[in-house]
Amino acid sequence: MSLSPPSDIASSQPAAATDGHRNRRLGPDTVICHAGRDPSAHFGVVNPPVFHASTILFPTLAALDAKAEAKVRYGRRGTPTTFALEDAVSALEEAAGTVLTPSGANAISTTLLAHLDPGDHVLIADNVYGPCRHCGNDVLRRFGVEVEFYDPLVGSGIDRLIKPNTRLIWMEAPGSLTFEMTDITAIVAAARPRGIVTVVDNTWSGGVFFKPLTLGVDISVQAGTKYISGHSDLMLGTISCSETSYERVKGFAQRLGICVGPDDAYLAQRGLRTISVRMRQHHANALELANWLAKRPEVTRVMYPALQTDPGHELWKTHFTGASGLFGFVIRETDRQRLAAMVDGLRLFGMGSSWGGYESLLLPTDPRILRSATTWREPGQCMRVHVGLEDVSDLIDDLERGFERLGR
Ligand SMILES: *Cc1c(COP(=O)(O)O)cnc(C)c1O
Numbered sequence: 228m229s230l231s232p233p234s235d236i237a238s239s240q241p242a243a244a245t246d247g248h249r250n251r252r253l254g255p256d257t258v259i260c261h262a263g264r265d266p267s268a269h270f271g272v273v274n275p276p277v278f279h280a281s282t283i284l285f286p287t288l289a290a291l292d293a294k295a296e297a298k299v300r301y302g303r304r305g306t307p308t309t310f311a312l313e314d315a316v317s318a319l320e321e322a323a324g325t326v327l328t329p330s331g332a333n334a335i336s337t338t339l340l341a342h343l344d345p346g347d348h349v350l351i352a353d354n355v356y357g358p359c360r361h362c363g364n365d366v367l368r369r370f371g372v373e374v375e376f377y378d379p380l381v382g383s384g385i386d387r388l389i390k391p392n393t394r395l396i397w398m399e400a401p402g403s404l405t406f407e408m409t410d411i412t413a414i415v416a417a418a419r420p421r422g423i424v425t426v427v428d429n430t431w432s433g434g435v436f437f438k439p440l441t442l443g444v445d446i447s448v449q450a451g452t453k454y455i456s457g458h459s460d461l462m463l464g465t466i467s468c469s470e471t472s473y474e475r476v477k478g479f480a481q482r483l484g485i486c487v488g489p490d491d492a493y494l495a496q497r498g499l500r501t502i503s504v505r506m507r508q509h510h511a512n513a514l515e516l517a518n519w520l521a522k523r524p525e526v527t528r529v530m531y532p533a534l535q536t537d538p539g540h541e542l543w544k545t546h547f548t549g550a551s552g553l554f555g556f557v558i559r560e561t562d563r564q565r566l567a568a569m570v571d572g573l574r575l576f577g578m579g580s581s582w583g584g585y586e587s588l589l590l591p592t593d594p595r596i597l598r599s600a601t602t603w604r605e606p607g608q609c610m611r612v613h614v615g616l617e618d619v620s621d622l623i624d625d626l627e628r629g630f631e632r633l634g635r
Contacts, residue, residue, distance in 0.1 A: 331450020
């Protein structure tokens with residue numbers, strides 16, 4: 228059985244992907260449809276089959292002795308199901324290789340721990356996803372790593388924060404809850420000559436609208452839980468690496484015994500096939516809702532870099548080719564009871580952690596408690612909205628009634 232993807236879309240050479248006839252590079256949507264799949268290896272079945280496996284049997288002593296060369300050797304080390312997803316995500320992220328982890332939070336901790344030794348200094352953006360901050364404060368510090376948070380708007384000022392022992396810079400753009408854009412190019416320009424590893428949490432773009440590795444970032448991390456899976460029904464993390472960082476991360480993940488279940492890997496690759504059309508619709512729907520919110524008297528601010536009025540709009544345009552369905556907004560100061568009346572009565576927006584599925588979500592947030600290098604001073608109640616694939620007119624109706632209840 229052949230385990231390799233069709234040669235013209237092999238993830239290890241995304242730059243060389245061609246249609247084989249006119250020597251033209253395949254478009255990104257085509258790559259997402261075909262990368263990591265090899266129907267001819269599985270009786271013509273379109274999707275890679277689900278291999279449930281722990282023990283892999285070796286028929287002879289000679290085969291057992293050559294175990295280290297076998298691509299499939301033990302369930303924890305991967306199966307054709309997980310290899311297919313790794314290859315597909317590598318093609319999406321234009322990465323040399325991808326390591327799968329059981330959650331996005333684990334992709335973060337594994338990437339950090341794979342690179343940082345006692346005495347190292349790490350710079351983490353102040354608007355990162357909460358559990359990334361907690362990993363720095365509660366795990367890395369315990370292991371003697373010097374953890375420093377930086378203003379995500381620092382730009383080339385990052386130079387002044389870099390120390391001789393700085394080993395890694397963590398970025399997230401736009402950041403969780405407040406959606407500031409970070410100047411990734413400026414940070415990479417400061418880090419690269421000094422050999423500092425750069426990482427971007429790329430969950431927001433799903434890897435469709437932003438390819439950090441093409442800007443010289445070493446590693447792009449995603450919560451595959453979100454847009455890659457796209458259906459709110461599994462947990463997954465992806466660590467997509469440049470050639471130079473792949474072996475380190477893969478080896479470290481192996482030492483920690485990290486692996487993912489076959490059913491989740493299968494579902495994630497299934498979700499991935501439609502990610503580009505989903506993302507385009509999320510973008511269109513979110514833009515329409517954001518523009519509507521911006522005109523509401525209850526709303527004092529909308530935080531969505533795709534809006535021309537957003538302070539991060541220019542940076543977003545230089546790095547991204549589109550925007551996802553997730554953004555923030557602030558409503559005028561209100562009491563808990565009125566807020567409850569607004570959100571409890573919503574019919575289409577659900578309330579809960581995570582996002583990236585086909586359905587809309589709305590969540591009150593509090594960015595103040597997740598900052599240390601900067602202070603969140605915006606008065607009013609912060610909200611995070613995930614705009615799903617519903618009809619926007621229905622979403623607007625639902626929110627309009629919510630605002631009526633808020634005002635009562
Ligand atoms: C949700 C999220 C994660 C963590 O993913 P889980 O799969 O929930 O552990 C990481 N980064 C960002 C930006 C996220 O939104």
